[in-house]
Amino acid sequence: MKKSLINLAVVSVIFPIASQAAPISGQLKDQQGNPIAGVAVHVHGKEKQVITDNAGNYRIDLDANSQLHFSKDGFLDKRIDVENAEQTINLVLEKSSIEAITVYASALHKSNLEMTSPVTVISGDELKDQSSNTLGETLNKLPGVNQTYFGPVSSSPVIRGLDGPRVRIMQNGLESSDASRVGPDHANTNESLSADQIEVLRGPATLLYGSGAIGGVVNVVDSRIPTSNYESLEGAVEFKHDTVNEGNTTAFILNGGDNGFNFHLDGLKRKTEDTTVPEFEAHHDEHEEDHEGEAHEEEHIDSIENSFIDTTAFNLGTSYVNEHLVVGVSYGKLESDYGIPGHSHEGHDHAHDEEEHDNHEEEAEHEEHGDVFARLTQDRYQANLTYSFHDELIERIDLKLGYTDYRHAEIEGGVEGTVFTNQSKELRATAEHNLLGWHGVIGYHYYDSDYGADGEEAFTPNSDTTQHALFLLEEKSIGDFRFELGGRFETTEIDAPEIHMEAGHDDHAHEEEHHEGEEFAYLGEFDSISLSAGSIWNFQDGHSISLSLGHSERAPSAAELLSNGLHIATGTYDLGLGYEIEEGEIHFEPENIEQETSNNLDLTLRKFNGDFGYTINAFYNQIDNFYFQQDTGLVIDSHHDEMLSMEEYLSHGHDEDEATRVFHYQYADVDLYGIEFDVHYQVNSDLMLKVMGDHIRNDVKDTSDYLPRFPQNKLGFEAEYDWHSLQLNFSATHYFEQNKLGAHESHTQSYTLFDIAAKYNLDVLNADSYIFAKVQNLTDELAFSHTSFIKEIAPLPGRNIQLGMRVYF
Numbered sequence: 001m002k003k004s005l006i007n008l009a010v011v012s013v014i015f016p017i018a019s020q021a022a023p024i025s026g027q028l029k030d031q032q033g034n035p036i037a038g039v040a041v042h043v044h045g046k047e048k049q050v051i052t053d054n055a056g057n058y059r060i061d062l063d064a065n066s067q068l069h070f071s072k073d074g075f076l077d078k079r080i081d082v083e084n085a086e087q088t089i090n091l092v093l094e095k096s097s098i099e100a101i102t103v104y105a106s107a108l109h110k111s112n113l114e115m116t117s118p119v120t121v122i123s124g125d126e127l128k129d130q131s132s133n134t135l136g137e138t139l140n141k142l143p144g145v146n147q148t149y150f151g152p153v154s155s156s157p158v159i160r161g162l163d164g165p166r167v168r169i170m171q172n173g174l175e176s177s178d179a180s181r182v183g184p185d186h187a188n189t190n191e192s193l194s195a196d197q198i199e200v201l202r203g204p205a206t207l208l209y210g211s212g213a214i215g216g217v218v219n220v221v222d223s224r225i226p227t228s229n230y231e232s233l234e235g236a237v238e239f240k241h242d243t244v245n246e247g248n249t250t251a252f253i254l255n256g257g258d259n260g261f262n263f264h265l266d267g268l269k270r271k272t273e274d275t276t277v278p279e280f281e282a283h284h285d286e287h288e289e290d291h292e293g294e295a296h297e298e299e300h301i302d303s304i305e306n307s308f309i310d311t312t313a314f315n316l317g318t319s320y321v322n323e324h325l326v327v328g329v330s331y332g333k334l335e336s337d338y339g340i341p342g343h344s345h346e347g348h349d350h351a352h353d354e355e356e357h358d359n360h361e362e363e364a365e366h367e368e369h370g371d372v373f374a375r376l377t378q379d380r381y382q383a384n385l386t387y388s389f390h391d392e393l394i395e396r397i398d399l400k401l402g403y404t405d406y407r408h409a410e411i412e413g414g415v416e417g418t419v420f421t422n423q424s425k426e427l428r429a430t431a432e433h434n435l436l437g438w439h440g441v442i443g444y445h446y447y448d449s450d451y452g453a454d455g456e457e458a459f460t461p462n463s464d465t466t467q468h469a470l471f472l473l474e475e476k477s478i479g480d481f482r483f484e485l486g487g488r489f490e491t492t493e494i495d496a497p498e499i500h501m502e503a504g505h506d507d508h509a510h511e512e513e514h515h516e517g518e519e520f521a522y523l524g525e526f527d528s529i530s531l532s533a534g535s536i537w538n539f540q541d542g543h544s545i546s547l548s549l550g551h552s553e554r555a556p557s558a559a560e561l562l563s564n565g566l567h568i569a570t571g572t573y574d575l576g577l578g579y580e581i582e583e584g585e586i587h588f589e590p591e592n593i594e595q596e597t598s599n600n601l602d603l604t605l606r607k608f609n610g611d612f613g614y615t616i617n618a619f620y621n622q623i624d625n626f627y628f629q630q631d632t633g634l635v636i637d638s639h640h641d642e643m644l645s646m647e648e649y650l651s652h653g654h655d656e657d658e659a660t661r662v663f664h665y666q667y668a669d670v671d672l673y674g675i676e677f678d679v680h681y682q683v684n685s686d687l688m689l690k691v692m693g694d695h696i697r698n699d700v701k702d703t704s705d706y707l708p709r710f711p712q713n714k715l716g717f718e719a720e721y722d723w724h725s726l727q728l729n730f731s732a733t734h735y736f737e738q739n740k741l742g743a744h745e746s747h748t749q750s751y752t753l754f755d756i757a758a759k760y761n762l763d764v765l766n767a768d769s770y771i772f773a774k775v776q777n778l779t780d781e782l783a784f785s786h787t788s789f790i791k792e793i794a795p796l797p798g799r800n801i802q803l804g805m806r807v808y809f
Contacts, residue, residue, distance in 0.1 A: 024082055025059040026089040028052050028070065036093060039072040044079070044109060045395045045432065046388040047228055048323045063323075064390040069109075073099050076542065076609060077111055094542065097613030097680050098606075105173060105199050105219040107208055107430070107441045107473055116484045116534035116546045117205035118604050118617040118676070120145075123197030128238070128806065129729075129757065129772075131192040133247075133270065133309060135169070135218070138192040141733060143676035143694045144617070145200060146711035149785040150569070151307045151341040151794040152245065152275045153374075154187040156180050158787055159202060160619065161672060161696050161710050162215030165557040170209065170219045174382065175447060177404035177424035182451075182460065182559045184789050185569035186408055186420070189334050189378050190220040191313055193238070193251045194266040197221045203602040203619070204532030204550030207488045208443075208471055211530040212554040214598045214621070223255060223264050224317040225328035225384050230257035240804030244776075244797045247272030247309070260322050264330070267314040274339070276303045277798045278782040304794050306339035306372065317382075324388045332380040339373045340410065340569055341794050372412045379405045395432040402426040410457065410568075418455030418568075424448060440474035445490075451558060459565030459574045463496040463558040480539065484548075486532040492555040496522045496562055499588075520588075522562060522578070526555035526595055534602075542609025550600040556593060560627050560665050566636075567663075570789040573636050575664040577627060581634070584643040594667070598623040611682040618675045626670040628707055631744040635659040661744075669701040690718040697740070708742030709787045712750070725761040730754075738786040748791065751783035767809045774802040 028036045035056030042049040043060065044067035052058045060068070062084050070078045075093040077100045082089065100111040101121045112121045120142050122130060132138045136147030136155030146158040159167050169176045171190055179186040192198060199219040206213040235254040241247065251268040279302040312335045319328025381403045388396040406422040430443035447467045453460050469490035476483050498519045534548035556577055563576040564586070575581070578590030598621055605616045634643045637654065644652075649659055674696030681689045693715035698707045716733040737750040755776045762769040777783075780799040784791050 022062050022084045022086050023059055024062055024068070024087055024089060025057070026091065028056045028058070029090070029092050030075070031092060031094060036072060036075070039070055039075075039093070042069040042071070043067075043323075044069055046323055047321050047326055047386075049228070065392065071100060071102075071111075076100065077113070094609055095611075096542070096608050097610055097682060098608040098615070100608075101197060103199050103201070104197075104221050105170070105201055105209070105217060106205065108432075108439070108475060113544070113606060113608050114536070115205065116482070116536045117201060117203035117548050118144075118602055118615075118619075119202070119205070120200045120678075121197055127192065127195060127197060129759070133249075133272070135188045135190050135192060135198075135220070139198065139200065139218070141692075141714075141716060141731075142200060143678050143692050144202065144674070144696065146714075146787055147785065148184045149788045149794070149796070150184040150790060151304050151788075152272075152797060153307055153309055153338040153341065154180070154185055156184070156188050157200070157216075157218050158711055159200065159216035159218075160621070160674065161698060161707065163787075165212055165560070166215035166554070168206070168209050168213040168217045170217060171380070172221055172224070172382065172384075172400075173209075173219060173428065174400055174402040174426050175404075175424060176220075177380075177402070177422055177426070177449065178376075178378065178406050179408055179420050179422055179451075181557065182420070183567065183569060185340055185374070187336065187338060187374070187376060189376070189380075189406070191268055191334075192220065193249070193268060194253060194313075194315065195220050195222045202617070203600060204486065204534060204548045207486055207530040207532055207550065207552060208473060210445075210467075210469075211488055211490045211528040211552050212557075212596075214552050214554060214596075214600065214623070222266070222315070223253075224266070224315040224330040224332065225382065226255060226257065226262035226264050226317065226319045227321065227326050227328075227384075227386075228262075229260060229321050230255050230262050232256065234809060236806065236808045238804060238806040240772075240802055242272070242800050242802050244800035245272040245275045245307075245309075257321075260320055262319050262321060262328075264315070264317040268311065270309055270311040272309045274303045274305060275307045275797050277301070277795045278780050280782055280795065282793060301793075304341050307341050307794075308373075309336065309338045311336040311338070319384075326384065326386040329383045330381070332378070332382075334376070334378040334380075336376040337373055338376070342571070342790055372410060375409045375411055375416075377407045392434050395434065398428070398430045398432075400426075400428040410455070416455075418453065418457035420458075421450075421452040423450045438474045438476045440472065442472045443470070445469040445471065457566060457568045459567045460559045460563050460576075461496045461499045463494055463562065465558055466493045466495075467491065480537055482536050484532070484534045486530075488528075488530040490528045490530070490555075492526045492528065494522070494524045494526075494555075494558050494561065496558065499562060499564070522590055524555075524561070524590065524593065528553040528555055528595060542607060542613075544604075544606045546602075546604045546606075548600075548602040548604075550598075550602075552598045552600070554596040554598070556596070556627055556665075561590060561593065563665065566660065570663075571660065572663040572789075573660050574629070575662060577665045577667070579664070581632065581643065581662075581664065584634070586643075594625045596623065596625045596627055612680070614677065614679040616675065616677045619673065621672040623670045623672065625667045627665055628668065628670075629663045630666045631708065631742065632662045632664050633744055634662040636662060668703070670707065671699040671701070673697055686722050688720040690716075690720075692716045692718075705743050706740040708745055709789070710738065710740065710742070711787050712736050712738045712748060712785075725763065727759045727761075729757040729759075731756075735783070746792075748784050748786035751781050752779075753781060753783065753796075754778040767807060769808070770806045772802075772804050772806065774800070776800040776802065 028039045037054045039052040050060045076096045134155035140147045147155040149155045178189040180188040201217040206217045233256040237252040249270045253266040282299045315332040317330030383401040385399040404424045408420040410417045425448045427446040432441045449465045452462045471488040473486040530552040532550040536546035538544045561576045563574040567574045580587045601620045603618045635649045676694045678692040695713045712735045718731040721728045734752045738748040757774040759772040783796040
């Protein structure tokens, strides 16, 4: 008997026994006294929620002192602390001009309107309407966000002019773990069409996910591991056709559950041909000859050659959910063949007749025409565990585990060439707590990336990057102010056991000689500290101003540090920070690599009540030892045995178009600053007007140059009109000229893109069913993205007519 009592005591400490439930009930009304149906009444920190009925009434049972969160689209959220006792709580909700959406990456369950740091969230039908073939294209219109745009096949987000390892791409709070951070030709593996929402975080809030994410964090949230119970079968299916690439996309989502057990299944099939563009002239050196042997100086192009996509993906997950416990697992599979623009077999005819647009139905057809294409596969496993306690000291614990097996092979003539792989393991463990009046989260983060590259185009060596981190985020409210403090300590180890010395080696100038063809090793360790502080002041109802300060230290990635080889996709020879060039020779000297250090300030002003609302962000980032790829002005000849100036290269009888330029990662102290804004005005119940834009600048100290491939500023306008079951949308986005250039860059002209869209709700069989039509780039504008490595041969797509249907059930 005594043993049983001891066991019961131990269990009650670890998993506290439920106390007697106390009912909380009430009614929700708007400011005119009308009841509000469909309000979600959620118990903070637990998977427990009820919805108000048509009379605005609700009832929810509590088993501990709690916080109730009341939320509904079009109304301001409310949070009420309640004791575990039977009571009635009636509330009036105020109309909101900006939708409040819980940000899963916030760690403290804040909505986008409550965040101290700037955040943008797109979800629901808005996300489905904006969804595109790549993550970069999907987010490109958001203030402060642009895209890398390696043609239509690969594009990642650029946030405030920063990309690569400075922008962390996540899937449900864990790394995507593909190779998109290594090179712009590597496609991101996140699918926006199956996502519930996409969150874009900027500023100090990003330190929870890595000290290196000074540009921002993009978190793609889906329901592959269900976190709430489904009472019946529900889902959606969508089909759309695009004329710009004769592409067809089909996607579905299916969710269901019974008695706390739930499942999720989603799938996608996308198949396109080459993307057409407004006709333009590609200029060539006068010595270059066409396939008939005649000299020419320009070629008329009306499509991006070798830009097809053939993608199949699915995700399967299951979970068990009750009021205190969520436990689940998922598996995802992605397979994608896509062309690499600008790279095809020498014997391939460049004409764009109708026969060649049918080249991409099967692998044999790729081989027949000699197209160079990428074959990407990814297997992703994820497990989540959440347990919510009654105790107010420890509110809940979260554990996330992930394993990803990624492979990217470049294939020419049916033969695998260079193969890139990335096997990653990740763990995030957090505990949400209340201590001495502070509410916060403490956590541990482990990430290991085993990256491999094998083949002639393996410009980065095999390496293993391991990170361990401890982090803390605390908040405290005093009146209308809320304060936040955060910190992260991170250790990074980069282990490259076999580095192969390539062109321009130094045979004698170094104590330890590294001869061409010789292999040697590198092992580097970095300790990084990041700190943040912020405050938000709700100075009147529906108005807030927030200030965030951050200090972040970032270790270089393996690619930034150790690259040394020909990068075929970008047409460059890449050299990392660990190398120096002296008189045309390369020295490997990675011993004194300094970390990138940034000090950031963000100021955000929000108005979100009534019919008129806005969000304005102003920021300033001062970055020491900023790593970036600089065009050195040097080139490597076709045999890769020496580095020459362009003048020397041409004097040897070579053509400029055949030159391989040397891009070297270098240091510089840089200031980034700018403003982002998003303004909404609900003219009446049918018409919404929006204006958004950004203006971002960079100053590289001690030089007259600017950062290369820095995005153009933009200004956009949107009008949305609802008439019964019909929704009409018109948007115009102007991208300004970019004449603030890096070394050896060409300027990019301004352009304006017009889009129109219509969506009609059929509402048949008691299901929301939509048919939709879009015309993108209405005027067929010839537009080039300054952020693109292949800007000169890959303009943005021409006029596209998209037709589709979406059904929810």
